Amino acid sequence: MGEPIPGLTPAQTTLFFEGQLAFAQPLTIGEGVGPIFNEVSCASCHNIPAIGGFSTRRVTRFGVAAAGGNDFDPLESLGGTLLQDQSLDLNCRELVPVEADVTAQRGTPHVFGAGLLEAIPDADIITNAALQDPSVQGMVSMVLPLEGGAAKPARFGWKGGIATVHSFSIDAALNEMGLTTPFLQQENAPNGDLAALAACDTVSDPEDAPDGAGFLRVDRFTHFQRYLAPPPQTPKSGMTGEALFAAVGCADCHTPSYTTGTVAEAALSNQVVRPYSDFLLHDMGALGDQIVEGNASESVMMTRALWGLAQRGALLHDGRATGANFGGLIDQAVAEHGGQAAASRAAYQALSAANRDLVVDFLLSLGRAEFDFDLDNAITEFDWFFLEPLLTGPAPIQVVTPDDPGAICDVDQDGDFDLVEFGKMQRVWTGQ
Numbered sequence: 467m468g469e470p471i472p473g474l475t476p477a478q479t480t481l482f483f484e485g486q487l488a489f490a491q492p493l494t495i496g497e498g499v500g501p502i503f504n505e506v507s508c509a510s511c512h513n514i515p516a517i518g519g520f521s522t523r524r525v526t527r528f529g530v531a532a533a534g535g536n537d538f539d540p541l542e543s544l545g546g547t548l549l550q551d552q553s554l555d556l557n558c559r560e561l562v563p564v565e566a567d568v569t570a571q572r573g574t575p576h577v578f579g580a581g582l583l584e585a586i587p588d589a590d591i592i593t594n595a596a597l598q599d600p601s602v603q604g605m606v607s608m609v610l611p612l613e614g615g616a617a618k619p620a621r622f623g624w625k626g627g628i629a630t631v632h633s634f635s636i637d638a639a640l641n642e643m644g645l646t647t648p649f650l651q652q653e654n655a656p657n658g659d660l661a662a663l664a665a666c667d668t669v670s671d672p673e674d675a676p677d678g679a680g681f682l683r684v685d686r687f688t689h690f691q692r693y694l695a696p697p698p699q700t701p702k703s704g705m706t707g708e709a710l711f712a713a714v715g716c717a718d719c720h721t722p723s724y725t726t727g728t729v730a731e732a733a734l735s736n737q738v739v740r741p742y743s744d745f746l747l748h749d750m751g752a753l754g755d756q757i758v759e760g761n762a763s764e765s766v767m768m769t770r771a772l773w774g775l776a777q778r779g780a781l782l783h784d785g786r787a788t789g790a791n792f793g794g795l796i797d798q799a800v801a802e803h804g805g806q807a808a809a810s811r812a813a814y815q816a817l818s819a820a821n822r823d824l825v826v827d828f829l830l831s832l833g834r835a836e837f838d839f840d841l842d843n844a845i846t847e848f849d850w851f852f853l854e855p856l857l858t859g860p861a862p863i864q865v866v867t868p869d870d871p872g873a874i875c876d877v878d879q880d881g882d883f884d885l886v887e888f889g890k891m892q893r894v895w896t897g898q
Contacts, residue, residue: 467578467774467833467843468516471695473733478693485690488683490517493643495554497683498673501666502550502560502656503644508687511574511642515777515843518694519576524785525642526551527757528566531764538758541566545657547757548641553656558666560656570755571784572624576774579696580631583621583741583771585726585734591619591745594721602718602806604746607761607768612636612649619745624783625759626747626768635687639674647674647684692734697774698835699740701879704868707828710821715810719744719769742772742832751804755783765805776833776841793826827869836877837891845894853883853891860884 470482490509493499499506504525511523526549530539540546544563553559562569595606607626608617612633620626628634639645646653651672655663674682681689711717720742728735747766754765762768767783780795781787787798803811814825834841839849856872865881866872875883877890892898 467576467695467697467777467835468518469695470693471579471581471733474693474731475733478731478733481689482693485686485688485693486517488686489690493645496669498643498645498669500552500554500644501558501663501668502553502654504550504552504642506643508638508643512577518578518691519774520778521574522780522785523574524571525549526562527570527572527755528562529568529757530565531568531756538568538764540758543658545655547759550641550644550654550656553666555666558656558659558662563657568756570757572755573780573783573785575622575624575770576697577631577634577691578694578774579739579741580622580634580694581692581731581734582696582726582737582739583745584629584631584692585729585737586621586724586739586745587727588619590724594744595746598718598744598746601809602715602748604719604744604748604769604806605761605766607745607747609633609760620768621745623759624755624767624770625757625762626745627760627762631692632684632688635684635691639684639687645673645683646671647682648672649684692731696739696741697777697833699773699831700834700836700838701831701868701873701876702740704879705824705828705831705873706869707824707826710817710825711828714813714817714825716814717742718810719746719748719807720772740773743769745769745771748807749805750807753782753802753804753807772829772832774833776830777843778833792830793823796826796829797822824869834874836887837875837894839874845891847895850891850895856883857888858882858884 470479492506505511509517511521512518514520527547529541529547532538541563545560549562550560592606595604607620609620609629610617611630618629620629622628622634636647636649640650653663653667674684676682721744722742723740726737747762747768749765750767751765754767756764781799787795800811800814837845837849839852860882866876872883875887877887
């Protein structure tokens, strides 16, 4: 994770690395950061286990709960619903308004494989929704791209508010860093105070201007994210836990795989991807964050893509599943699932301890690269210390199944960890 997707052209690879620099570079005041913001660079929130990943950062959403026949109030006149918790001037610092009686924390999603998610055909997401059982049927979140164009099914956002990688960049530039662009030209006023904004905003809008190559900064952010490789999955198939994951109903919403359509970039076209999401809105009961956003009401959230899950130390939108080993995190996260997920929750909890462990083992494959024994997104001598005893030689001397520890070394899934795989591991280990 953090590397460019295989198969990019030299020009696309250059755009990837130039975009990575922009993604990691802190914005200065002159470049347009602020006057209110959450962080000064994209990588401040997207950095684990590599640039483009998630983080421990949480942002705050707020509003007034529906009551007495009144709908949820996002308090837009007071700067709602997203709190920008930093400012260039303390006189412009934004606070959660005293009127707010609902607050919610949201964590940072990773953006690995974002271009592949965008390349999933719209029709596949829409058709999948139509075919779901009525008890778990999700709703397509149709949104207009901020860069223009027709409405598309969302792929991104905890509540399904973003459809394209470019829109993700434009939205985050303004709302997380305070960078105005030709697409969103109006600064966020601290708690809606236009006078305070006028006093604190010293850079004319829009702040994002083309560079020497003609690209906006949000274009650079987009290049990096679009060309990021997806999270690995090891082993790629055959684990008993995945069959159990489907049997208890988790795969009804966490759809395993898609084939991308034909898009401008050959490296993103006609690729089988395994994100484990239907990209639909579902009623999650008490797990909902009680914020209304676009098409998503208080209890509604968009199904999270599970790829990359193994790298996380806290789960769910607010990180409430925490303080345990990975299996404990999964148990906590499943226990929080309500609404349309209640039946799957009950089915998972009814599994024997051994079968729950098999499901957890499968979920640990989502974000594990081959040979990465310690799950740190790198191959080192520490991994080899544990892998050396698993070297079997060619099958049928010893057959390695997808459920065995040695399966993380069986790259070609032919039932062994032999010198062919050992050679592959050496070339990765030594940077070849």
